[in-house]
Amino acid sequence: MSAIGDAILTLPVACCLRDHFPDAYIGWVIEKKSAPMVRGHQDIDSVIELERGWFTSPKAIRQARATLREHRFDISIDCQGNTKSALAGKLAGAKQRIGFAGKHAMELSRFFNNEKVTPVFHHVTDRSLELLTPLGIHHPNVRWNLPLDSEERRWAMSYRHSIRSSRVAILNPGGTWPSKLWEADRFASTARYLADRYGYHSVVVWGSFEERLMAEEIVELSNETATLAPDTSLTSLAALIETGDLFISGDTGPLHMAVALGTRTIGLYGATRPGDSGPYNQVALQLQYESGSRRHRRNADNRAMRAIGVEHVCAVIDEMHTDSIARAA
Missing domain, CATH: 3.40.50.2000 (Glycogen Phosphorylase B;)
Structure with a gap:
């Protein structure tokens, strides 16, 4: 609710x-x-x-x-x-x-x-x-039909076309718990890798004032391979995510938007379990788990998230693109 x-x-x-x-x-x-x-x-x-x-x-x-x-x-x-x-x-x-x-x-x-x-x-x-x-429902089909406004979709496509790159990655560094946050410099390194290896330009989305500060840091460290996203509502954010070719985020609402919209997704997990709330039928990375009560995990630091290195995320990116090349052949 x-x-x-x-x-x-x-x-x-x-x-x-x-x-x-x-x-x-x-x-x-x-x-x-x-x-x-x-x-x-x-x-x-x-x-x-x-x-x-x-x-x-x-x-x-x-x-x-x-x-x-x-x-x-x-x-x-x-x-x-x-x-x-x-x-x-x-x-x-x-x-x-x-x-x-x-x-x-x-x-x-x-x-x-x-x-x-x-x-x-x-x-x-x-x-x-x-x-x-x-x-009496025993074999349900899983579909989402996330509601998106046609005007917001048009805005998102217009914004997407303003980026002069054939591929766009959307990076979401925010999260409701400190223990769900990955480091800004790691997002920036990932953006540079995506640009150098696969020709992506990254867009860094944000919600709160604190998230904007982190997003700005990522952009600053990215060597011009990332851009700060404009201010968005929840629904215009969803429309923007729909235009992306790849979405990378911790366990938070926009991650599940990406899955529902069919955008390829990499979820980063430390204080929650992918088996419970992972990106459905998409990729989740977890190397450590911050065990304990929900209250403890909510208030813990991001030690478990820091166990995920840039090299781990880049390896998944490589695997995704190798698989895409194989399917195209």
Whole structure:
């Protein structure tokens, strides 16, 4: 409901429901920050946007209940598996409330959901799709259909054509946790390698002020092989990513945008596991893992990420391009 990446990773659930129940009314409950990732999706009839912290006061809970009840939902599917996501299904009045059993039923979710599924798979996308088994869906197709505005697509293509290079790599140095960050000088070295070896020009994207400072450092160290991306919204960022030939990032929302849009992706992992939230059917690199509780991993330094060297990323880049040459032959 709140994480951009998790919202994207769960989009195949809506797509699959539409495939199997073409006449169903499908709603998505989400917090406002992540709403652009599902708003306007072709398989979703209604996006119900709640304020952050909506579940922390009696008044806000009553307001959420009134909003959700208007939709008269029969079934809720709790893909997040925590208190607020399960509570949303309960407040909506859904009689069949499907959620996780076992370790993925976090906090109070097990008390709000009344039909439990023990997942076999680890990845968030596959695990979420398993929640559809009580509805008779056992072999789902995975598709995303990330909603993009045609005007933003036109802007992104115009920006792409302004770069005089046949290949564009998009580098995303940002991340929500310090422990997910790779070093600026390593991104810059990767940009130089991409330019020297394969003729890429790199575009460095950013969101927050801190991310912009890191992006500017990468550009400065890149020997003119990288450019700072313009300020973008979430959806215009997605449109820009769609125009790229390669996307390199830590585990964060834009990484999963790239996967959903079909851009070749290299994910860099240290504080999270690729088996759980890796770039779906794309490449993930992890040499060390920052073990411990979620709180510890969120607040740890980026030691595990620093175990990934530029040479490791460049080796993957070489493998990708060797494979492309082999397929072309």
